[in-house]
Amino acid sequence: MTTLVMFDDERAGGWAPFALTRPCGELVFGRWTLRERLERVARTRVAGHVTRPWLHRYAEPGAPRCLDAGGLSTPCTVWNARAVPSLEAAWNDAPANLWVADRLAGVRPGAGAEPPQADWFAAPRPRPGLPDHEVPGAWLRDPWDLVAAGPDRLAADLTAVPGAEASAPPDGCWRLGDAPIHLGEGARVEPGVLFDAREGPIELGPGVQVRSGTRLGGPLYAGAGSQLLGGHISRFSGGPGSRVRGEVDHVTTLGYSNKAHDGFLGHAYLGCWVNLGAGTVTSDLKHTYGSIRVGPPGARRDTGLLKFGCLLGDHVKTGVGTRLETGAVVGAGSSLFGAEPPPRWVEPFSWGGGRNTEPHRRGDFLSTAARVVERRGLEGTPEFRNWLGDVWDEACRS
Template identity: 85%
Template structure:
C-alpha cells in the first residue's frame, strides 16, 4: 500500500484551564486448506456509509490526550485500538461516515500511515462540521444525526456539531473544549478513556462486546481442531488453521481476519481478534487484539498490538499495549504483577502516578526493538523508537529514541533510527516513502528537542 499523502501542519495553543464538564448530569478440512468465510463476516467488517454526509467529521486530541505517553508522540490518539477497532473506526461506524482528519499535536502535521486520515490545521476548518474528542468512546448503538448540538458523554463535553452558519472551532478550543452557547445539548451513550493504561484495563471487556455484536452464525471448525464454550468463532476470507488448534470461547468470541494463519499447537482464548495477515505461531494466546500482519507466539494475556508488530518467540507478555512496528527479541518477557500485589505506579522518576491497577505490564511505543532476553519490569513505559538490549533490565521509564543496555541508555541517533525504520517497513513489502521519513524525523526532533 502507498502511504497516505502528508497532511497539513496545524498550530494549537494549549490552554491550561479545565473545561467541558457539565454540572447537571469472526473450512479447512486439511492442513493448508483455506477456511470458509463466516456468513455475516463481511457485514461485520463493512462500514455502512451515508451517501452524502451533511457535515465534516473530525477527531481531536485534547490537552489530556497530549500526555498519553508513549503513543501521543507518534500518532493521533484516534489511531489507537480499543476493543475490535481503532477509536476512529468506532466513531465512523457510529456516525456512518468517514473521519476527514485529526486535529492533534503540531509535530504530527506530516503523519503518514496507510488507511488513516491526515492531520488537519486546527484553524483551517469550516462549518458545517462535527468535532469529536478521541478519548470519548461512543456506544455502537448510539443514535447519530447532523443536527447542531453540544455532544455529551457521561456528563462531559465530547464534541460539538455545528451548522453551516456557525463559526468553526479554533485551536484554543480543541485543547480545552467548552460548550457552544445557544446550541441544544445531546447525550451520546458511551464512556471516557482517562489515561493510556485504560486501553489495557478496559480493553478485554470492550473487545468481547464488540465481537459479540458481529452478525452471522459461526462456521464449522476445521478437522483436527477443538472448541470450548459457546461464544461465536469466525474466520475471514483466506484464513488458514492447521490441525491441533484449540479454540477456547468460554470467555468471549474469537475472530480471525482475512489471511490469518494459525499454527498447530496454538490455544486461542477469547475474546480475541487477529487482524488481516497476522500469524499466530503457537502457545496460549488469550484476550488478544492485534493486526494487521502481526506475528505472535508464547503466553499472551490481555495484550493489544498495533499493526506489523512481532512477538514471534516463546515467553510471557501480559497486560500490555504495543504500538506499530514493534519487534520483541527472543525470550523478551514482562512482569505484570508486583510481589506485594500492590497498585502499580507509572511515569518518569519523581512524577510516577498510581494507576489503581494490581495487574499492569507495559506500554511500548511505535518502532521499539528489544534484544535477546530483555526483561521488562512491572509498569514499564518504553518510548517510541527505542532499541533496548543487554542483561540488565531497562528502567521502568525509557525516554523516546533511547539506545543501549542497562539503566542508562544513550540517545538513538536520528539517521540510524530513520534508516532502520525504512528497512523494517520495506521488509514487509511497504515503501519507506519520503513522507514516511519526514513524519518519523519530525517525531525524533520533537522528542529530542532541548
Template identity: 90%
Template structure:
C-alpha cells in the same frame, strides 16, 4: 454535508508513549481504532485529526491526515478522541453540544456557524446557544485504560459483530464453549489448534495463519495477515500483520508488530512496527500485590491497577532475553538490549542497555524504520521518513 473530525485535547497530548507518534484516534480499543468506532456510530468517514503540530505530516496508510486546527469550516462535528461512543448510540446532523457521561465530548455546528478556534481543542467548552445532547458512551482517562478496559470492550465488540459464524472448525481442531467463532476469507488453521470460546468470541481476519499447538482464548481478534505461531494467546486484539507466539494475555498490538518467540507478555499495549527479541518477557504483578505506579522518576502516578504490564511505543525493539519490569513505559523508537533490565520509564529514541541508555541517532533510526517497513512489502516512502523525522526532532526538543 457536515465534516467529521477527531481531536486530541490536552489530556490526550500527555498519553505517553503513543501521543508522540500518532493521533490518539488511531489507537485500537477493543476490535477497532477509536476512529473506526466513531465512523461506525456516525456512519461517515472521519475527515482528519486535529492533534499535535509535529504530526502535521503523519502518513500512516489507511488513516486520515492531520488538519490545521485553525482551518476548519462549518458545518462540522468535532469529537474528542478519548470519548468512546456506544455502538448503539443514535447519530444525526442537528447542531448541538455533545456530552458523554456528563462531560463535553464534542460539538456539532451548522452551516454558517463560526468554527472552533485553535485553542478550543485543548480545552473544549460548550458552544452557547446550542442545545445539549447526551451520547451514550464512556471515557478513556489514561493510556493504561486501554489495557485495563480493552478485553471487556473487545468481548462486547465481537459479540455485537454481524459477521458469519464458522459452520465448522478446520479438520483436527477442537472447540470449548459456545461463543461465536468467525474465520475470515483465506484464514489457514493447522490441525492441533484449540479454540476456547468459553469467555468470549474469537475472530480471525482474512489471510490469518494459525500454527498447530496454539490455544486461542476468547475474546480474541487477529487482524488480516496476522500469524499466531503457538502457545496460549487469550484476550488479545492485534493486527494487521501481527506475529504472535508464547503466553500472551490481555494484550493489544497495533499493526505489523512481532512477538514471534516464546515468553510471557501480559496486560500490555504495543504500538506498530515493534519487534520483541526471543525470550523477551514482562511482569504484570508486583510481589506485594499492590497497585502499580507509572511515569518518569519523580512524577509517577498510581494507576490503581494490581495488574499492569507495559506500554511500548511505535518502532520499539528489544534484544534477546529483555526483561520488562511491572509498569514499564518505553518511548517510541527505542532499541533496548543487554543483560540488565531497562528502567521502568524509557525516554523516546533510547539505545542500549542498563539504566542509562544512549540516544538512538536520527539517521540510524530512520534507516532501520524504512528497512523494517520494506521487509514487510511496504514502501519506505519520503512521507514516512518526514513523519518519523519530525517525531524524532520533537522528542529531542522536549
C-alpha cells in the same frame, strides 16, 4: 452532511508513549481504532485529526491526515478522541453540544457557524446557544485504560458485529465453549489448535495463519495477515500483520508488531512495528500485590490496577532475553538490549542497555524503520520518513 473531525485534548496529548507518534484516534480499543468506532456510529468517514503540531505530516496508510486547527471547514462536527461512543448510539447532523457521561465530548455548531478556534481543542467548552445532546458511551482517562478495559470492550464488539454465520473449527481442531468463532477468507488453521470460546468470541481476519499447538482464548481478534505461531494467546486484539507466540494475555498490538518467540507478555499495549527479541518477558504483578504506579521518576501516578505490564511505543525493539519490569513505559523508537533490565520509564529514541542509554541517532533510526517496513512488502516512502523525522526532532531537539 457535516464534516467529521477528531481531536486530542490536553489530556490525550500526555498519553505517553503513543501521543508522540500518532493521533490518539488511531489507537485500537477493542476490535477497532477509536476513529473506526466513531465512523461506525456516525456512518461517515473521519476527515482528519486535530492533534499535536509536529504530527502535521503524519502519514499512515488508511488513516486520515492531520488538520490545521485554525482552518476547519464548515459545517463540521468535532469529537474528542478519548470519548468512546456506544455502537448503538443515535447520530444526526443537528447542531448540538455533544455529551458523553455528563462530559463534553464534542460540538456540532451547524451550517454557517464558526468552527472551534485553535485554542478550544486543548480544553473544550460548550458552545453557547446550542442544545445539549447526550451520546451513550464512556471515557478513556489514561492510556492504561486501553489495557484494563480492552478485553471487555473486545468481547462486546465481537458480539455486536453483524456478519457471516459462525464458523466451525477446522478439521483436526477442538473447541471449548459456545461463543461464536469466525474465520476470515483465506484464514489457515493447522490441525491441533484449540479454540477456547468460553469467555468470548474468536475472530480471525482474512489471511490469518495459526500454527499447530496454539491455544486461542476468547475474546480474541487477529487482524488481516497476522500469524499466531504457538502457545497460549488469550484476550488479545492485534493486527494487521502481527506475529505472536508464547504466553500472551490481555494484550493489544497495533499493526506489524512481532512477538514471534516464547516469553510472557501480559496486560500490555504495543504500538506499530514493535519487535520483541527472543525470550523477552514482562512482569504484570508486583510482589506486594499492590496497585502499580507509572511514569517518570518523581512523577509516578497510581494506575489503581493490580495487573499492568507495559506500554511500548511505535518502533520499539528489545534484544534477546530483555526483562521489562511491572508498569514499564518505553518511548517510541527505542532499542533496548543487554543483561540489565531497562528502567520502568524509558525516554523516546533510547539506544542501549540497562540504565545507560544514549539517543538513537536520527539517520540510523529512519534507515532502520524504512528497512523494517520494506521487509513486510510496504514502502518506506519520503512521507513516512518525514513523519518519523519530525517526531524524532520533537523528542530529541534538546
